[in-house]
Amino acid sequence: MITASQKPINEIAELVEPYKKVLILGCGTCVKTCFAGGEDEVAVLASVLRLKFKKMARSIEIEELTIERQCENEFIQEASSGVDRNDAILSLACGAGVQAMAKRFAKKVVLPGVNTSFIGIQESPGIFTEECSGCGNCGLATFGGICPVTRCSKKLLNGPCGGSQKGLCEIDPDTPCAWHLIIERLTTLGQLDNLKTYIPPKNWNTSLSGGPRKLIREDHII
Amino acid sequence: MKIHNKPKLTLFHCLNSFKETASMFDGCEVKTVKMACSSMTKDVHLLRAFESGADAVLVLVCREKACRYAEGSIRAEKRVNYVKTILDDIGMDGKRLNIFNTSSKDSGSINDIIKKTLLELEIIGPNPALNHFN
Numbered sequence: 001m002i003t004a005s006q007k008p009i010n011e012i013a014e015l016v017e018p019y020k021k022v023l024i025l026g027c028g029t030c031v032k033t034c035f036a037g038g039e040d041e042v043a044v045l046a047s048v049l050r051l052k053f054k055k056m057a058r059s060i061e062i063e064e065l066t067i068e069r070q071c072e073n074e075f076i077q078e079a080s081s082g083v084d085r086n087d088a089i090l091s092l093a094c095g096a097g098v099q100a101m102a103k104r105f106a107k108k109v110v111l112p113g114v115n116t117s118f119i120g121i122q123e124s125p126g127i128f129t130e131e132c133s134g135c136g137n138c139g140l141a142t143f144g145g146i147c148p149v150t151r152c153s154k155k156l157l158n159g160p161c162g163g164s165q166k167g168l169c170e171i172d173p174d175t176p177c178a179w180h181l182i183i184e185r186l187t188t189l190g191q192l193d194n195l196k197t198y199i200p201p202k203n204w205n206t207s208l209s210g211g212p213r214k215l216i217r218e219d220h221i222i
Numbered sequence: 223m224k225i226h227n228k229p230k231l232t233l234f235h236c237l238n239s240f241k242e243t244a245s246m247f248d249g250c251e252v253k254t255v256k257m258a259c260s261s262m263t264k265d266v267h268l269l270r271a272f273e274s275g276a277d278a279v280l281v282l283v284c285r286e287k288a289c290r291y292a293e294g295s296i297r298a299e300k301r302v303n304y305v306k307t308i309l310d311d312i313g314m315d316g317k318r319l320n321i322f323n324t325s326s327k328d329s330g331s332i333n334d335i336i337k338k339t340l341l342e343l344e345i346i347g348p349n350p351a352l353n354h355f356n
Contacts, residue, residue, distance in 0.1 A: 040265075052351075055314065
């Protein structure tokens with residue numbers, strides 16, 4: 001999932017302050033799972049903003065809506081009437097969702113309510129970890145399903161740096177050493193010989209370093 | 223500036239942590255919200271209590287390790303603490319919201335909690351979000 005965290009409430013309040021009617025639009029997929037922008041977070045944020053503006057003797061009308069995904073037009077359509085009724089949209093989706101809304105509603109102000117963080121998983125309830133950098137050339141088969149590009153602080157591709165202690169990274173002792181995990185996992189899988197394969201310097205052209213990327217599926221284009 | 227004569231309290235409680243007695247709420251108006259377990263305490267419910275006019279919100283939960291559902295009171299405490307930080311952030315004063323470990327058999331301590339809350343309200347004043355629109 002794409003993880004995000006809600007912006008500080010006072011930053012959000014400043015963003016919406018110029019508008020009289022605001023639609024807080026949640027996204028029911030990734031940001032819901034990481035407790036940043038689902039239905040519950042929309043309700044809490046709406047309540048907090050109403051309290052804050054009442055305290056400031058400012059009247060503001062806040063409408064609440066959560067759609068399944070803000071990154072797909074099919075779902076975005078469900079928000080159309082709500083968008084029409086309001087002066088601005090405070091989107092609690094990731095940056096992709098915010099931009100998809102802005103693209104779909106060209107004459108409407110769309111404001112971001114969350115800071116998008118990374119592609120990750122829920123490690124345990126309430127703890128989310130980064131697992132994928134979207135480098136565009138996946139090598140997980142070689143590394144036993146553990147990504148050194150993302151999870152090794154030094155992005156080493158040909159074995160550990162030697163600085164880890166008791167399986168923890170020397171850069172951040174709260175982070176497991178990715179190479180410690182890779183070696184443990186390859187040992188379990190009987191694939192330790194994978195480490196004899198030399199991995200050449202990574203070509204970052206397929207990553208964001210090569211500029212904004214586009215994925216084209218010709219078979220789905222009419 | 224006083225906006226109403228008697229302070230308004232909203233009291234969320236789990237079934238096992240609170241039992242109302244006759245004189246418990248002298249000097250204040252109280253709305254009680256009964257929950258099967260304090261784990262049902264949700265951020266938005268606490269906030270909406272303030273939107274609905276509460277000057278203070280109390281959450282009464284079972285004593286530590288006495289929760290029948292094991293983690294209910296722990297979850298409630300985390301949510302209360304989260305909402306307290308939000309209230310501080312928006313200038314509402316997190317002291318308006320508090321959580322206490324109580325037992326329905328101990329009405330004396332609950333009386334003390336309410337008295338203490340009313341005294342605190344004399345210091346921090348009424349709900350500041352209601353001065354302008356209610």
